[in-house]
Amino acid sequence: WNGDSLTLHSSLQILKVARQVLAKSLGVADDKVRILSPYIGGGFGGKMLGPDAVLAAIAAQKLGRPVKIAMARRQLFHNVYRRTDTHQRIRLAATEEGKLLAVGHDSVISQGPDGGFMEPVALGSISLYEAPVRHFSHKVVTLDMVMAGAVRAPGEAVGTLALETAMDEMAEALGRDPIDFRKLNEPKVDPMTGAPFSTRGLVACLDRGAEAFGWAKRSAQPGQVREGEWLIGMGVSAAVR
Known part of the structure; x- marks a missing residue:
């Protein structure tokens, strides 16, 4: 924190939304929050702000010094969202x-x-x-x-x-x-x-x-092609994005 302004370093995507969410969570104006995200890492299309960032900001404000949060892999599945079944x-x-x-x-x-x-x-x-x-x-x-x-x-x-x-x-x-x-x-x-x-x-x-x-x-009948111990099949699928 620098006075009432916060700088957050994190690997996030869609920073405009992340800033709005973080500002609302902390009860400050959007222009009081700056997010720096030079490295995304495994973004998978929606690496959004999580509770860890909010907790780090609150802790830094209480302590008056920078705070870093690092999660173990097993903690990720409770602190970030999942893909639905x-x-x-x-x-x-x-x-x-x-x-x-x-x-x-x-x-x-x-x-x-x-x-x-x-x-x-x-x-x-x-x-x-x-x-x-x-x-x-x-x-x-x-x-x-x-x-x-x-x-x-x-x-x-x-x-x-x-x-x-x-x-x-x-x-x-x-x-x-x-x-x-x-x-x-x-x-x-x-x-x-x-x-x-x-x-x-x-x-x-x-x-x-x-x-x-x-x-x-290609042989349309399954189980016709063998390479050593392996049966080799050939299939096709389309995809759209």
Whole structure:
């Protein structure tokens, strides 16, 4: 502290919000708080202010000298937010030729009593594939746990994993190549709004990956390729961010 002004050194992202939160916690004006964050480290997209920073500021004010807080790894899981667990339900409907008719993605997540963040689980599903019938829902269950927050690729990471697993299962049920199945359902415009894409290179990406990884030589029947003790499989999945 320098008088009634505070300087905080920490590895934080989104410093404007961090300054507002810290100032409000300490009961001072925003312009009385300065945050220096030259090194982010493992940010994962949302390295926000935590209780440790507020406690350090209070201790420094009480003691009249700088205070440094260093947490052991096991303490991190109580002092910073977590990625929520997700319970997901995926539904796909398609013609025998492989055209998707409907996609549904429902999810339930947990959040602490004071948490305002909701994991947008279906964020990756809403625009990845074309289907005329679409349904997405998100429900939040409040639990007495550490707050959940944004961890790298909020929503898309955990949601796309479930969607792509279902796409693989549908391709197998239809007897279609998983890459061809995805390409067949490539939307020409945003399937939710009808707006044109500024850029979209998924098909080109799938083609380039297939060529680079030797997809044409892939055996669609599991357990056919062995290298020593290992069975070698080849799969594909798409992602959106």
